[in-house]
Amino acid sequence: MRDLQPSLNQTQRVRLQSALRQLHSLPSSSSSLLYSVAVAVAVAVADPIHVNHEDNILKGHGTLDCDGEVVATLCGVVERVNKLVYVHALQARYKPEVGDIIVGRVIEIAPKRWRLEINFSQVAVLMLSSMNLPDGIQRRRTAVDELNMRSIFEENDVICAEVRGFQHDGSLHLQARSQKYGKLERGQLLTVPAYLVKRRKKHFHHLEQYGVDLIIGCNGFIWVGEHVEAGENVGMLVEDQKKTSIAEEESGSFTPLETRKHICRIANAVRLLSALGFTLTVEAIVDTAEASLASNIEINDMLGAKLFVQTVEREVQRRASMVRKKG
Amino acid sequence: MVGLSEGERRFIRGGIAQDLRSDGRRRLQYCPISVQTGVIPQANGSARVRLGATDVIATIKAELGKPSLLQPDKGKVSIHVDCSPTAAPMFEGRGGEELSSELSLALERCLLGGKSGAGAAIDLSSLIVLDGKVCWDLYIDGLVISSDGNLLDTLAAAIKVALSNTGIPKVNIVYDGSPDDQPEVDVSDEEFLQFDTSGVPVVITLTKVGKHYIVDATAEEESQMSSAVSVSVNRNGQICGLIKRGGTGLDPSVILDMISVAKHVSKELISMLDSEIAAAEASDDES
Numbered sequence: 001m002r003d004l005q006p007s008l009n010q011t012q013r014v015r016l017q018s019a020l021r022q023l024h025s026l027p028s029s030s031s032s033l034l035y036s037v038a039v040a041v042a043v044a045v046a047d048p049i050h051v052n053h054e055d056n057i058l059k060g061h062g063t064l065d066c067d068g069e070v071v072a073t074l075c076g077v078v079e080r081v082n083k084l085v086y087v088h089a090l091q092a093r094y095k096p097e098v099g100d101i102i103v104g105r106v107i108e109i110a111p112k113r114w115r116l117e118i119n120f121s122q123v124a125v126l127m128l129s130s131m132n133l134p135d136g137i138q139r140r141r142t143a144v145d146e147l148n149m150r151s152i153f154e155e156n157d158v159i160c161a162e163v164r165g166f167q168h169d170g171s172l173h174l175q176a177r178s179q180k181y182g183k184l185e186r187g188q189l190l191t192v193p194a195y196l197v198k199r200r201k202k203h204f205h206h207l208e209q210y211g212v213d214l215i216i217g218c219n220g221f222i223w224v225g226e227h228v229e230a231g232e233n234v235g236m237l238v239e240d241q242k243k244t245s246i247a248e249e250e251s252g253s254f255t256p257l258e259t260r261k262h263i264c265r266i267a268n269a270v271r272l273l274s275a276l277g278f279t280l281t282v283e284a285i286v287d288t289a290e291a292s293l294a295s296n297i298e299i300n301d302m303l304g305a306k307l308f309v310q311t312v313e314r315e316v317q318r319r320a321s322m323v324r325k326k327g
Numbered sequence: 328m329v330g331l332s333e334g335e336r337r338f339i340r341g342g343i344a345q346d347l348r349s350d351g352r353r354r355l356q357y358c359p360i361s362v363q364t365g366v367i368p369q370a371n372g373s374a375r376v377r378l379g380a381t382d383v384i385a386t387i388k389a390e391l392g393k394p395s396l397l398q399p400d401k402g403k404v405s406i407h408v409d410c411s412p413t414a415a416p417m418f419e420g421r422g423g424e425e426l427s428s429e430l431s432l433a434l435e436r437c438l439l440g441g442k443s444g445a446g447a448a449i450d451l452s453s454l455i456v457l458d459g460k461v462c463w464d465l466y467i468d469g470l471v472i473s474s475d476g477n478l479l480d481t482l483a484a485a486i487k488v489a490l491s492n493t494g495i496p497k498v499n500i501v502y503d504g505s506p507d508d509q510p511e512v513d514v515s516d517e518e519f520l521q522f523d524t525s526g527v528p529v530v531i532t533l534t535k536v537g538k539h540y541i542v543d544a545t546a547e548e549e550s551q552m553s554s555a556v557s558v559s560v561n562r563n564g565q566i567c568g569l570i571k572r573g574g575t576g577l578d579p580s581v582i583l584d585m586i587s588v589a590k591h592v593s594k595e596l597i598s599m600l601d602s603e604i605a606a607a608e609a610s611d612d613e614s
Contacts, residue, residue, distance in 0.1 A: 007361055106328065156330035183336025188349050225338075254341030264342075264351040272349075299351030304359065317439075 006305040026319045043072040060086025074232055077137040094194035094219045095121050096172055100163045101203040103217035106153050114153055119219045122171040126161055130175035158184045160215055179230040180204055186255055188267055192274035194220035201326045205282045210262035226255050265289045268302040283326015339551055343536045347577055355592055357543045362603040372493025376485040380475035385485035385492045392464040402454020402462040406434045412608040414474035433479055437530055437559035437568035448527040456498045457609055460510055476546040479557050483530035490527055491604045494519030528561035529596050531589040542592055558589035562597055
């Protein structure tokens with residue numbers, strides 16, 4: 001549990017301790033249920049790993065051959081696949097793969113490309129040719145297009161894109177050709193540890209009952225915002241967008257209050273789940289938001305003690321029912 | 328601090344206009360406060376205050392010294408703030424010095440009163456041991472561990488709590504020689520003099536974004552501010568200090584309105600801090 005440490009009273013502390021103890025005893029993921037014969041071995045740095053030295057064991061990531069013994073160099077769980085032994089780190093940095101949906105922030109505009117910060121060790125690159133032009137025509141990018149890059153994306157803009165591939169030096173190449181990718185406005189960006197986001201089939205979620213768009217980036221950047229139809233703002237250049245936004249502000253028409261309440265509730269649910277260290281899935285986030293509505297907890301109280309303990313207890317029940325279904 | 332896109336900035340401004348900020352708080356609502364006392368045992372008094380994601384530690388150290396010639400019947404207090412590089416990358420090396428000196432000056436204005444010592448949070452005459460010869464020098468240090476906006480309020484609250492936790496040892500004069508010599512003193516290990524912190528003011532910072540004021544701004548909201556007024560209010564509702572930051576000019580009626588809003592909010596903050604101090608003292612007595 002990071003950052004969030006709500007002040008718990010005595011009963012809440014007791015409930016939390018018992019719920020955490022139950023969570024530790026229950027198996028956490030379905031995969032470990034399948035391989036329930038092999039118990040997950042947790043190792044810390046410099047712990048020895050038991051291997052049968054006669055087999056030609058391949059020493060994978062996170063291991064080191066030290067005086068004939070195989071020793072772990074990471075804190076994590078030992079995984080064995082045929083002859084390969086490696087340590088799977090539990091709290092690792094974001095590890096990108098081709099096809100990942102990413103939410104990033106533009107930090108620099110360079111010749112014919114934008115550089116984005118994506119919570120990775122290196123900066124990701126979005127080439128001008130990997131981006132649809134405002135007028136939508138497929139054509140060769142000219143020097144005028146290059147000069148007008150700032151009219152498409154500016155510095156500090158939040159962008160949704162997909163990983164296209166890796167360069168030879170390990171940095172990422174992104175592409176944003178489809179209608180669903182592009183600039184994200186009217187919402188807030190949240191940062192969570194990247195290992196809490198697992199790869200799924202869908203990362204774009206339109207929560208209809210709330211009218212909220214939820215984009216769970218694989219790099220740990222989560223966007224919660226007002227729902228925007230795909231392709232609505234694609235044709236608009238930045239200056240036109242700025243003019244409409246200033247007109248909107250003066251007339252006082254911001255995001256409607258109801259939608260804003262839902263956005264804040266979902267955002268607080270994400271903050272709570274990331275503070276507890278639970279995997280972020282749409283179901284978990286929506287469940288937490290609905291539970292807070294059902295318990296009549298105010299939006300700003302969502303990060304308080306009551307919902308904190310309630311969420312842990314609900315997770316215990318969920319995992320217990322999963323174990324019962326499988327077993 | 329990472330930059331914010333135009334869309335995010337508009338979202339924040341819209342939230343403040345509609346009285347629903349990004350984390351669900353209202354405009355005049357504080358983040359949850361968490362207070363710990365006695366975190367630094369070597370100091371005479373210490374406290375750690377967390378206001379949302381902002382985390383500061385305040386320590387009070389008392390040393391025997393000579394009172395100044397102009398005010399021989401008063402002790403001395405000095406406040407110094409240090410922004411640790413763990414709080415933000417820009418504080419590395421000498422980057423945090425400007426902010427540190429600004430915060431130290433603001434706290435001195437709010438808590439120490441005028442040149443004669445009148446109106447100070449701490450009664451300086453209570454720090455004197457022997458007129459003209461020996462007095463207590465109080466060194467108040469603030470350390471910013473994590474910075475997410477609203478540093479001034481958090482530091483002032485931490486100093487108030489640390490003062491409640493401070494114990495100054497009782498001093499017995501052993502031998503008072505001729506007027507020029509320094510007398511010998513015996514510092515007692517057991518008896519302590521506690522401060523009464525009910526008179527110590529708190530600082531309320533009101534950040535103006537657009538047409539509205541917010542209390543306890545996060546770093547993102549502070550980046551959108553046009554100006555900010557920090558008002559130091561004590562328990563009787565009296566103004567002990569006033570600081571305005573930010574480049575935008577303010578109409579005098581706006582400043583008067585902000586002062587009255589700050590007085591209104593201060594009652595809640597003072598009662599919250601007092602209850603936390605009482606809870607911390609109770610747990611200290613138990614242990």
